[in-house]
Amino acid sequence: MAEKKIGLIIRKSPYTSLEAVEAMRMGVGLTIRDIEVYVFLLEDGLKALEKDGSKKKSAELIFKKHLETLNELGQTLVAESRPEKIDEEFYRKLNPDIWSRDRIFNFIARCDGVVVV
Numbered sequence: 001m002a003e004k005k006i007g008l009i010i011r012k013s014p015y016t017s018l019e020a021v022e023a024m025r026m027g028v029g030l031t032i033r034d035i036e037v038y039v040f041l042l043e044d045g046l047k048a049l050e051k052d053g054s055k056k057k058s059a060e061l062i063f064k065k066h067l068e069t070l071n072e073l074g075q076t077l078v079a080e081s082r083p084e085k086i087d088e089e090f091y092r093k094l095n096p097d098i099w100s101r102d103r104i105f106n107f108i109a110r111c112d113g114v115v116v117v
Helices: 018-033 043-049 058-072 088-094 101-108
Strands: 004-010 035-041 076-079 113-116
Touching: 004 018, 004 043, 004 101, 018 035, 018 058, 018 113, 035 043, 035 058, 035 101, 043 058, 043 088, 058 076, 058 088
Parallel strands: 004 035, 004 113, 035 076
Antiparallel strands: none
């Protein structure tokens, strides 16, 4: 069992934020050190779970690949709500937990580290 817990709060859209992509890349890297990673999608970060009709940008594709990798590694993905324009296939694959903001912030207060983008 991991000794440390790190929370990644993703508030920015993966469509427009390389910071969100970098935070996810860091999250994947932290698993090598046997650190438990929790990804929290809030506000525009929820766009990662939406179906976008436009051509996918490389940053978004990389972000989604990192989400899939963390999921496959058994890390926890939490969304503050279910987006309206959801990508059903991707959503089912990830199966994120839905937590209230209060629950998210109470959990984050007990993490060993937090990254917010």
